Amino acid sequence: MLEIRDLYASIDSTPILRGLSLKVNPGEVHAIMGPNGSGKSTLAQVLAGHPAYEVTGGQVLYQGRDLLELEPEERAREGIFLAFQYPVEIPGVNTAYFLRSGLNEVRKHRGLEEVDAIDFLALIREKMNLVEMDENFLKRAVNEGFSGGEKKRHEILQLAVLEPRLAILDETDSGLDIDALRVVANGVNKLRSPERSAIVVTHYQRLLEYIVPDFVHVLARGRIVRSGGKELALELEAKGYDWIKEEATASA
Amino acid sequence: MSQTTAPEIAELANREYQHGFVTDIEADSAPPGLNEDIVRLISAKKKEPDFMLEWRLRAYRHWLKMEDPTRRKPSERWAKVSYPEINYQSFIYYSAPKQQKKLGSLDEVDPKLLATYEKLGIPLNEQKLLSGVAVDAVFDSVSVATTFKGKLAELGIVFCSFSEAVHNHPELVRQYLGSVVPYTDNFFATLNSAVFSDGSFVYIPKGVRCPMELSTYFRINAANTGQFERTLIIAAEGAYVSYLEGCTAPMRDENQLHAAVVELVALDNAQIKYSTVQNWYPGDEEGRGGIYNFVTKRGACRGRKSKISWTQVETGSAITWKYPSCLLQGDESVGEFYSVALTTNRQQADTGTKMIHLGRNTRSTIVSKGISAGRGQNTYRGQVKILKNAQGARNYTQCDSMLIGDQCGAHTFPYIEARTASAQVEHEASTSKIGEDQLFYCNQRGISTEDAVSLIVNGFCKQVMDELPMEFAVEARKLLGISLEGSVG
Numbered sequence: 108m109l110e111i112r113d114l115y116a117s118i119d120s121t122p123i124l125r126g127l128s129l130k131v132n133p134g135e136v137h138a139i140m141g142p143n144g145s146g147k148s149t150l151a152q153v154l155a156g157h158p159a160y161e162v163t164g165g166q167v168l169y170q171g172r173d174l175l176e177l178e179p180e181e182r183a184r185e186g187i188f189l190a191f192q193y194p195v196e197i198p199g200v201n202t203a204y205f206l207r208s209g210l211n212e213v214r215k216h217r218g219l220e221e222v223d224a225i226d227f228l229a230l231i232r233e234k235m236n237l238v239e240m241d242e243n244f245l246k247r248a249v250n251e252g253f254s255g256g257e258k259k260r261h262e263i264l265q266l267a268v269l270e271p272r273l274a275i276l277d278e279t280d281s282g283l284d285i286d287a288l289r290v291v292a293n294g295v296n297k298l299r300s301p302e303r304s305a306i307v308v309t310h311y312q313r314l315l316e317y318i319v320p321d322f323v324h325v326l327a328r329g330r331i332v333r334s335g336g337k338e339l340a341l342e343l344e345a346k347g348y349d350w351i352k353e354e355a356t357a358s359a
Numbered sequence: 360m361s362q363t364t365a366p367e368i369a370e371l372a373n374r375e376y377q378h379g380f381v382t383d384i385e386a387d388s389a390p391p392g393l394n395e396d397i398v399r400l401i402s403a404k405k406k407e408p409d410f411m412l413e414w415r416l417r418a419y420r421h422w423l424k425m426e427d428p429t430r431r432k433p434s435e436r437w438a439k440v441s442y443p444e445i446n447y448q449s450f451i452y453y454s455a456p457k458q459q460k461k462l463g464s465l466d467e468v469d470p471k472l473l474a475t476y477e478k479l480g481i482p483l484n485e486q487k488l489l490s491g492v493a494v495d496a497v498f499d500s501v502s503v504a505t506t507f508k509g510k511l512a513e514l515g516i517v518f519c520s521f522s523e524a525v526h527n528h529p530e531l532v533r534q535y536l537g538s539v540v541p542y543t544d545n546f547f548a549t550l551n552s553a554v555f556s557d558g559s560f561v562y563i564p565k566g567v568r569c570p571m572e573l574s575t576y577f578r579i580n581a582a583n584t585g586q587f588e589r590t591l592i593i594a595a596e597g598a599y600v601s602y603l604e605g606c607t608a609p610m611r612d613e614n615q616l617h618a619a620v621v622e623l624v625a626l627d628n629a630q631i632k633y634s635t636v637q638n639w640y641p642g643d644e645e646g647r648g649g650i651y652n653f654v655t656k657r658g659a660c661r662g663r664k665s666k667i668s669w670t671q672v673e674t675g676s677a678i679t680w681k682y683p684s685c686l687l688q689g690d691e692s693v694g695e696f697y698s699v700a701l702t703t704n705r706q707q708a709d710t711g712t713k714m715i716h717l718g719r720n721t722r723s724t725i726v727s728k729g730i731s732a733g734r735g736q737n738t739y740r741g742q743v744k745i746l747k748n749a750q751g752a753r754n755y756t757q758c759d760s761m762l763i764g765d766q767c768g769a770h771t772f773p774y775i776e777a778r779t780a781s782a783q784v785e786h787e788a789s790t791s792k793i794g795e796d797q798l799f800y801c802n803q804r805g806i807s808t809e810d811a812v813s814l815i816v817n818g819f820c821k822q823v824m825d826e827l828p829m830e831f832a833v834e835a836r837k838l839l840g841i842s843l844e845g846s847v848g
Contacts, residue, residue, distance in 0.1 A: 155803050158795060179802035188803075195800040199818030208814065209804030216805070248818065265804065 108133050108170065108304045109154075109273060115164035115329075116153045122163070123149040125329035131273070134301040138315055138340060139308045141326035142348040147308045148192060150326070151277040154306075155189040156182050169273070183209075184216035186272030190262040190279050196250040202261070203245035206231065210268055234267040238294045255282040263294040270298070274305040280314035292317030312344040327351050389453040395419060398553050401453045405522055410533055418542035418552035425546050442651060442678055442707075445616055450586075452554045507571065517562040518573055521589055524560035531562055535593055539622040539659045539686070547618035548655040551587045555620070558589035563598035563629075572828050574603045588619040594629035596662065601632040603831055617676075619654045627662030627689065632670070634827055636835050638842075639675035641706045649677020649706070656683035657713075660692035660721075668695040669712065670826045672835045674842040677706060682740065684713035687721035687749075694723040697823040699835075701816075701842055702735025702767070711741040711772075716749040716782070725756040728820045731767035732843060738770040743784055745777040752779065758788040761819050763812065763843070791819075813840030 109131040116124040123146045131137055139147050153160050154167065156179035167174040174182065197205065203224075211221040222230065235242060238260045250258050259279055266274055276295065280288055295305065295318050307318055315323070315337065323340045325333040332351060333339065343351075389397055398419045402412040429445045511518050517528060525532050542552035563569055594600055604621075617639070623631050633656075642649025652675075658667035669683040685694030696712035714723035729737040743754045760769035775784055793815055801811035817824065817836050824832050 155799075157799055179799060180805055180807050183803050183805040191800065191803075195794070195796050197797055197800070197815055197818055199821035200814055205801075205804070205814070208806055208810070209801075212805035212807070212810075269804070 108135075109174075109306075110168040111165070112167070113165040114150075114153070114162065114167060116149060116160050116162045118149070118160050123160075123329055124153065126165070127326075127330050129324065129331060131304050131306065133304055134299075135322065136299065136305045136307060136318065136320045138318075138320035138323045138337075139306060139326055140310070140312075140323060140340060140343055142352060143310070145326040146329040147310075147326055148277055149329075151189055151192075151275045151306070151308050154182075154275055155179060155187060180212070183269075184213050186213075188266055188269055188271035188274045190259075190266055190274065190276045192277040192279075192281065194250045194253075194258040194262055196248070196253075198248050198251050200249045201245070202247055202249050203227070203231065205249045206245075206265060206268055209265070213269055231264075231268065234264055237267055237297060238264050239290050240264055256284065256287040259283055259287065259291055260294075263291050267294055267298065272303055274298070274303070276305065276307045276309075278308055278310060280309055280311060288314065289317060312340040315340045325351055327354070389451060391451050392448040393419075393450070393452055393554065397452050401554060401556075404453060405525070407525055408529055410529070411525055414537065414542065415553050418549050419554075421543050422546070422549040422553055425549060428546055445651070447550070450616070452587075453556075510570070514567050514570070515564040516567060516569055517560065519560055521555070521558040521560050521591065524591070528560070528562065531593065532560070532591070535591055535622070535624055537622075539624060539657050540620050540655050545655060547653045548620050551589060551618050551620045551655070555587040555589040558591075558619070560590070561592040561600060561602060563594045563600045565595040566597045567595075568598070569600040572601045572603050572830075586617050588617075590619070590621040591624075592622070592631055592633070593624045594626065594631050594665075596627045597629060598626075599630045601634070601828060603634050603636075603828065605636045605638070615648075615651055617650055617652045617654070619656075621654070621656040621683075623658035623667055625658065625660050625662060625665035625667050625692075628664050629662060630666045630668075631658060632668045633658070633683070634831060635669075635671040635673075636827075636831060636838065637671070637673050637675050637679075638838060640677075641675050641704060642677040650675065652676040652679045652681065654681040656681060657686065658684070658694070659686045659688060660694060660718075661686075661688050662692070663689040663718075664691045664693075665689050666693040666695070668693075668697070668826070670697040670823065671699070671710075672820075672823070672827070672838070673698070673700040673708060673710065674838055676708075679706075679708040679710055682711050682713055682742075684715070685723060686715050686717065687723065687752075688717045689721075690718040691720045691722075692718055693721070695826075696723075696725045696727070697826045698727045699730070699820045699823045699839070700728070700737055700739075701730040701732070701839060702737045703731075703733040703842060705734055707736045707738075709738040709740055711739045713742040713744070714754060716743075716745040716752040716754070718749060718752075720751040721749055722752070723754045725754070725758075726822050727756075727758045728823055729758070729760045729769055730763065730816055730819070730839075730843075731760070731769050732763035734766045736768045736770070738772065740772045740774075742774040743776070744774075745779055745782040745784070747778045750779055750781045752777075752781075753783045754785065756784075756786045758786075759819070760788075760790040761816065762790065762792045763816075809844055810840070812843050816840075816843060 111127060111129040114124050114127045115122065127150065139150065141147050149160060153162060162175055207222065207227045214221055231245065240260050250261060253261060262279065279291055283291060292314065307320060320337055323335055323337060324331045332354060389400055398415050399412065402415055429442060540548050542549055561573060592600065592602060623633060625631050639650040639652060660667050667685050671683065673679050683696060687694050694714050698710065700708045700710050702708050711727060712725055725741055727739045729739055731737040737760065739758045741756060743756065745752045756773060758771050762769055769790055771788055773786055777784055793812060797815055798808055798811050801814060802808060816839055824835060827835055
């Protein structure tokens, strides 16, 4: 599905990722953990193609293709979805219209017919149930005036609508109370299948109680310093990140 | 994804005029230049009654004494636009109506132009009319127009060309012409008063609600009214009318200077809603050959509880210079102004409104959305004036500007003058840039950058778009998207 080889990336000439490698097979859920500033969010943004980040070295293969060659919208249409840590407000743009525009771009790309407003409404109702969102959201402007929790649910709603092959969740758990966390995790779990993969970026182990990962990787100073099963997350929870930082500094 | 840009579209329209339209002006046109004989010739050709000729002549004589604002030194100009001096003696002020040579079918029309129409969602028959293709009898717009005219006549509504009104309703024309925009008003309005070619006339009698949007069915026929257009709309007591002006299809005109005048009069409890979508040729990327649109639009809320509402979407012209205004004379009368002005390439727009509060408890609302892309310059200039007797008057003004790229500009000049202590005036302004993060968010959902810009801009303009009649709003949204193509990335 995805293979990252020795990836280097920087923002405003400051190197963030320094030789990161990761392989994700179909059906797998990988958790990326690590202290603040270790490059977790940068990894998510670089995979989605944010123009502010510059890739200075390495390779990313997605379904056998060079991912870094593709424009952000092409990556999205090819099935890469990023659930944003800070979803952006787009004033005046109706949420339903926005969601349908995105879905239809993805469908066109996959050779499927576009969905009209009426069929879309039926589809979206079902998905909204999944994330326990009220239908009134559809009439509001994209993320405008949404609370933090509503914004995150909206991200998972979009995930459910677009049905990506590779979902990247960037600190989706930050700022969520336990109920919202359960709803969000439930939404993600319903989408798990042998064909779909996910990269879950998180600072805390808490989310991983709900979205159980196949692998856990620890990121420090822009590279993966430790990989393991889900028990690694518990170890981190117990010991904190300091020992990782020390190890990373020692090996650098 | 098509790579057609706004100037290319305009260029196509231009090309279309070269090939599709043959004009027969030599047989019946005045020599270039303007003098008293030309004014007399215009009036005589139109077989106007004496009062019209006298009015034109008074305007002409006054015009000779006025200072041409285009000759002022740039430092002395109050509007934030720049343009070369205009030579008024080079224009032809009278020519007989242009004849269009009909094409056999749409197959003969430039496919790129058709693609533009397609994007705008213009119905097939309107496409034919726009591109000068003969329309078969069943769909003949003239017969459709006649049917509607019959229906309007039953209600006592007069909706006709200005020339027809001068002949058939001289008493109305005489009473109201120049009563809102006097012939002495300003250089361009005075010139218009002397030489205006034609335009529209609407009269809605007492208590009648006009059952349809006027000009939806006629807009293409009405398009060819020349450079000095004059419109007069009167809504008698308790009457209502919604009037649509303009066309979303790219328009090219051989006349570079357009100086139209629009006068609206609303009597007691009457309402006039006036919507404009303007998409004239903006010039090439360097701004060459674009239309100068210097328009005077003013409405008088003469009656108690009367209401006049202006809505405009401006995407065309090289220079737009216009301030649709309301004179709130009647007590409790209401004036509204909703505007979207978009400038790209080298376009300049200096637009806004004037709300003059004269009556008690009068209210006005101003919502202006300016979008600048490329090297476009967009200026909001608004005046809110509350006179001594306008106790309890209120105004709310909101001016938002959006910048796309870093070579464009947005400017806001609000003038507020309140001479009564009980007046309430609110002004809000904001400037935003389309953010990289907004674009990336849309991209990440599969939406291309061009579509994302159109989406974000339309969201930004929503408040104004919501004021447009439905059918017009759909076209106007697409128009904004097309006008912005190629402006990012």
